[in-house]
Each structure stands twice: as C-alpha cells, then as structure tokens.
Amino acid sequence: MVKLQTAFLLLVLTVLELSAQGSDTTFGIFRQKEYYFSNSFKLNWFKAVEYCRARGMFLLSVRNPEEREAIIEYLEGTGYLKTHKTLHAWISANDLGEEGEFHWASTGERMSYLNWSETEPNDFKIDECTREDCAILEYWSEGGANYNYTFNDRSCMREFLFFCETLPA
Numbered sequence: 001m002v003k004l005q006t007a008f009l010l011l012v013l014t015v016l017e018l019s020a021q022g023s024d025t026t027f028g029i030f031r032q033k034e035y036y037f038s039n040s041f042k043l044n045w046f047k048a049v050e051y052c053r054a055r056g057m058f059l060l061s062v063r064n065p066e067e068r069e070a071i072i073e074y075l076e077g078t079g080y081l082k083t084h085k086t087l088h089a090w091i092s093a094n095d096l097g098e099e100g101e102f103h104w105a106s107t108g109e110r111m112s113y114l115n116w117s118e119t120e121p122n123d124f125k126i127d128e129c130t131r132e133d134c135a136i137l138e139y140w141s142e143g144g145a146n147y148n149y150t151f152n153d154r155s156c157m158r159e160f161l162f163f164c165e166t167l168p169a
C-alpha cells in the first residue's frame, strides 16, 4: 500500500512537472525585478497592458542601457532564443497621446533613451485610420547592430508577445 501511494505521488509530481514545462508562460526574478515573458502568447498592445496590470505588473519599460541589458539577460535565461531567431515583444513606449512624442505608459516618463532600430520610429501608415503608435522591442539574430534589442513603432492593434515587469513602489 505504501509503495502504491509512493508510485501515485511520483505520478502526480511527474504530471505537475510536465504541465509546468508545457506552460507557455515564463516568470522569473532578476536583479530585484520580477519579469514575465508571454513566450508564445500574443496580444495587442492594449490587452498586453491589461494583462500585466491584472497581475500587479506593468508592461516593460526600457529607460536606459542598464534596463536593456537586464531584459536581454532575463530573456536569455528563458531559453527562448535557442528556438527562435527573432523577437518582437511589446514594451510600454507609445506616442498615442501626441504623435511623435513617445512616453512610457508604465511610468509616465518621456522617452529619453532613444534606442530605436534604424529608420524607426517611422509612424508607418497601415490604412486611412491607422498608423504606428506603440513600440516593440525587436531582435533578429542576423540583424547585426540593427534589430539588436532596439525599438520599433508598430500598429497597437497588432498582436505580439510582450514583457511585464514589477516596478519599485
């Protein structure tokens, strides 16, 4: 009977472990900040903001080289780049309030770290009513200095992966 119970417990643990591995989300704590990476789960920018806030977090801000380095290190730890050559993930920068004036939605700060990909932001015209007002962090393994964890404005309604972070109170 004891053996049977042990076997059952092992089975439960194995199932739990498998379901944890199968999860498409990744939480991690890094340099006192907690991050969340949606991994394979895509939302438009507004829903990504809501998703983060509903978990007590904020859509990621990358306000200086240190914050850029931190998210790169965190992402490398998730193993995502072992299976993907590119990354396109929403961050909180947007110029929804005033065209061309990018601010971080999570902190309210004006963007001063201009880590844009070449020729960005271009406010590309999607259609008569839509241009590009929300920013992603983009990476391409063959992009060299460009697409190197740099920013690109995209249409807010497009669905991309995203990062959440905790911010100090």
Ligand SMILES: [Ca+2]
Residues within 6 Å of the ligand: 095, 099, 100, 123, 131, 132, 133, 134, 153
């Ligand atoms: Ca714009």
Ligand SMILES: [Ca+2]
Residues within 6 Å of the ligand: 120, 121, 122, 123, 124, 132, 152, 153, 154
């Ligand atoms: Ca763009």
